[in-house]
Amino acid sequence: MPTYQQTYRMQPATAHPPQQSPARYTRLSVHPVSGALGAEVTGAELGDCDAATFAELERALTDHLALFVRDQALDPEQQIALARRFGPPMPWPYAKPLPGYPEITELRSEPEDQYNFGGSWHQDSLNFERPPKITMLYGVECPEVGGDTSFSNQYLAWDTLAEDLKEKLTGLKAVNSAAKSYSGQVGTDEVKDHTATPLTFTLDQEQEMEHPVAQTHPVTGRKALYVNNAFTARFSGMSEEESLPLLHQLWEHAITPEFTCRFRWQKGTLAIWDNRCTMHYAHNDYAGCRRVMRRIPIEGDRPV
Template identity: 55%
Template sequence: MGYVPTFTYQAAVCHAPQFAPRSYRHFTVSPLTGAMGADVEGIDLSSASDAAIAELEQALTDHIALMIRGQENLTPPAQIAFARRLGHVGIWPYAKAMEGYPEITELIQEPGDKYAFGGTWHSDSCSFEHPPKYTMLHCVACPPVGGDTGFANQYLAWERLDPALKAELEHRRAIASGRLGYMTAASDAEVQSHTATPVSFRPEELLEVAHPVARTHPVTGRKALYVNSSYTLCLEGESQKQSLPLLRRLWEHAITPEFTCRLRWSRGALAIWDNRCCLHYAHSDYPGYRRHMRRIVVEGERPV
């Protein structure tokens, strides 16, 4: 009797801009992995020119997630002003806002917290009709190591699917629901027993919406897989039970190691990413330490 292989090798894959970063006039860019992500240095977000902001958005389009170092002096009003230069700044309804700044949610993990907020693979608020195109986190405090944010390039995830499966899924939609994930908690108190982030449980506002399984990025024109285990309830026209075998296969594929990178935090750094073409994941590997981020989202278009 022969052995049955329990693994497959991932064929070589990369995201081309990682190997050919543009030269920018206003900052330097250091790509992180062959899949996505870059460190950015040399820009002050509170005083950047329009030309510098346009270059930054180009770098974000190319590298999908950026860790912009050296923003220790970025005040909450300056962070909001920066966000507004990128689009409409939405107000996230599921958390108590920072005092005096309704646009900012403070993501706080206290040393004794059990779970990291955002500790499942997801694209932010994809149960909204107009999910955020960008999310940014400004790091007020982070552990000496740990607490990285992981990312997975969903252009690669879509492009690397089996062609027959792609053809089957090309014009299908899936139902994204706010009912899943931490929203399944029974109360604010239950959520707060897991995390110090001031999440506000509002079941009457939990949304469900149908979005394409693969959405087309409005800037690059490339398709990206747009389902995830935190929000996707089922394929449109199928029950959750019918959908799960295929969805589980897609979720596992979406986080193939070769599609990923990790952004490492430093105090004062600001990370920004494009939710339209990547998933992210908050690593929960720093018990006993505090992590504090100021989060703002920039509204995007309805996925097509």
């Protein structure tokens, strides 16, 4: 029998325990969507919710890492007010804000657009000193089908690395830059001219920012892998050439299907996710449709 080089590795069984055994909630109805992360939340009115409901929402986010709250009628003021309960909204300087609301970026895809926003696996804004801890995205207009968002649990990504690799990466930092994306395909006129989101990024706005390869979550104390293909250019103290083979290995591992979930949007759905322990991916499979979302990132601490 011929023998061949083994080019794949089967994923040993994993699980994120809160997905199998969600906490008891009295104000919210919480429905986990995969064994790795993510829950749909129904029965909540977040436009003006009381302290007990908000406390349950925070607990659900800590446990399930990404929430989809259905059937919310939120105007921009209500979305901003809800964001402020998590922390200060973080202005995003790379697009024109929604007129009158500097906290909100409107992500807009028109039927003729070829490229979407967030169409690569990433945590948000690793090029900032204090990247957003949480991002809130609200569906104003969603296609009937398509335009889902996938998420990946980066606690699981870290926990399942080989012990010798974890040792090698512990204490290591990586250099992150938005120019990684914007000096490549994302910054070309071909892309800018074919997306309706009013991007204003210029390369002279950009600086490099070092963050740990694995950050320790300030609430749970757990380590999560914290490098992505959109922002991470290299390991600190190493060249791009030296860094890329291991970075590619980590990026591939980070999106192992068993670490992920996928949400389907409807108009009025609010997504809330924790950027410190998840990555996300915006599926670009709704050509010919309009999709309009309101996005608010919430400032975090400097990752450690």
